[in-house]
Amino acid sequence: MNVLFLTMARIGSLDDRGVYTDLLRKFFEEGHNVYVVTPMERRENKKTNIIKEKGGVILNIQTLNIQKTNIIEKGIGTLAIEYQFLRGIKKYLSDVEFDLITYSTPPITFSKVISYIKNRDNAYSYLMLKDIFPQNAIDMKMLKEGSLLHKFFLKKERKLYEVSDAIGCMSEANKIFLLTHNPNIALKKVEVNPNSISPLELFQAKEENNIIKKKYGLPLNKKIFVYGGNLGKPQGVDFLLETITATKRKDVFFLVIGSGTEYNRIKKWFETQQPKNAMMMKGLPKDDYEFLLRACDVGMLFLHRDFTIPNFPSRLLSYLEIKLPVLAATDPNTDVGSVIEKAKCGYWILSGDQKEMQNAINKFCDDEENYLQMKENAWKLLVTEFHVDRSYQLIKKRLENV
Template sequence: MKILIFGINYSPELTGIGKYTGEMGAWLASQGHEVAVVTAPPYYPEWNIHPAYKGKNWFKEIVDGVTVYRVPLYVPKEVTSKKRILHEFSFLGAVFPKWFGLLLRKKYDVVININPPFHLGFFALLYAKIKKARLLTHIQDLQIDAAKDLGMINNERLLKWMFKSEKYLLNNSHAVSSISLGMQRKILAKGVPEKKFIMFPNWVDERTIKPLAKENSLRQEWGIPLGDKVVLYAGNLGEKQGLEIIIETAEHFKERRNIRFLIVGSGGNKENLEKLAAEKGVTNVYFYPLQPYAKLSEMLATADIHLVLQKKSAADLVMPSKLTGILSAGGCALVTAMPNTSLYDVIQRDQLGVLVEPESKNALVSGLEKMLEEDLSAYQNAARDYAMKHLSKERIMRNFENNLLELTG
């Protein structure tokens, strides 16, 4: 197959949507398919274009056998709702000349549009219609629903237009895929026929991300005694995660010197979190930069307890991508999730961790107190077993490839 992918995030980004789109493109290329991607230079989660890509505009490179067309975009230093809109539209404007060039020169069999941003789908849709290609829309986050429910956009007329545009794109896609049962329910509720839906969950390379002993973790490198209890949050440090609750929770445990809270990652809210910890005089919180993929197993093995935090209003609109790595590493997660959401149901059904109410410091403290006192090995074993059975990269990608072959006939 000849496959064209549109997506704002791509490899070498280490977290989030770019990680999965990059691995998808590389895997499909490794199977002999011709794969091209139209994307931005890497900037996430730091919200800063990676040094090797600064000063470049439109250019082409080969990444893991994939032809990658990079286009410039505006990346705000401080991420607000308005600046994020400008960020996304700057990308769309820069995509146009590359889209037009591909339209004149190249015909692909299938076009994959990675959402968000949802409006990038109009380029994918127009290309597919003109070239008579098949269009698959893959939804990682329900962006418009999240913007509405999180209060990021309050203009009713704008929201109505956005939902109408989204519906048009979904109706004109030959297939729509997403990553969880909860998101499937919401997508089908938008009028997408069930026969058009493809389940395409996020995956993990279970051969690379695996359980390690504490002796083989980053504890020695970071000067953490093996006997200390470590509570870890690793990932994007953005404002919408509500990560201030980690600092508030750590303050409750500050007299217990053998308990450490580690915050590992980058993002627009990191400075505010560091400032809050300093203001509260919390000395049991330690900040570390985002770790390279080669050290992911060692980093995950550092923790006794992993934090997976989600706001109430984000229920079933996003599925935390960090969870796949935690499960594959045999980690025990403390998860904030509401009942009757995909995240809650999976954790509860397979006993993969401990569930507590979102956005509640008392609930988080209570959950940690419980976990710090009990044997977590049953959760850890269940996590690794679940990853092996349900999150295998090879199995998920092979199934997705078969769906693409069926879609293109």
């Protein structure tokens, strides 16, 4: 079977680890031919090219800058990418007949590419719904509800759902939200197909952890609560800063690692406030980041309290894989907190509730036996609910039933 994957994410190699590459490797391991179309932003100064690897073929499409750039270039780039992908596929993959075309959101602007492949090859189309746009932009007040731009994107969103033979949602709350707000979508074409990876259990001795802590200037005798990932408006980072200020325990230390639109503002806050119980670091190379993460004690998730859409951060899987208990501070609509608490591998609180945040921090620190059990529960949750085999089997079953 020939599998085509369209993504806005930059995929440099199919050997990389992640929710998309792990799934694509699973397809390859099961005997399928894998083709990936991924953007190569103009800042890389490279032209459209095709790379053949052991695990498949990567078509790098030259695009405008669509990540970490000004809103005008990002907007134009996002609208143009559909035509750039279509042109690249016609030029470089014209001799390949695809059986399956799968893709993720963002963006919602791939419907013409999907329709072309479906009509040309009679391919089956599977949407992995990772983001519900444009509602997320409305929630964050990045888009005015009812505006011409909002209506334009709504039309694009509906077209994407229409052209998809199946839609895999990240969680049950995602599925309910999608069907509630899009009653025209047939129930039978929607399922829960969560973020998933190929888990790799790694052990890092206490001595190694201490070496890493010394390298980065972290305390050796405190419980380190780490937030790693995007630092943007959707994360509601103000509550993270409020938590640092409000936490008076001497045995707790916060580590903030990442980049994003709010990075400079947070960095300025650290420079001004100079908190004694926290440190901020710029995003690290992947290997260095993972070693540092394994030296920490609790992983933190933050989502803005104004979200009406049920986000489900893939960052959760990074924490679970290294057996980090999780503290999630989110809006009331996502079910990531209930998943964590049901699995007994962490605690959930409503973003903005500082009293409950402090209660949760105390629980992590005051009951070591429970904390150690949460570490084991974190791994158990990952391998039972978020293993790549599950995602692969769900897609495979859809194809078998066509």
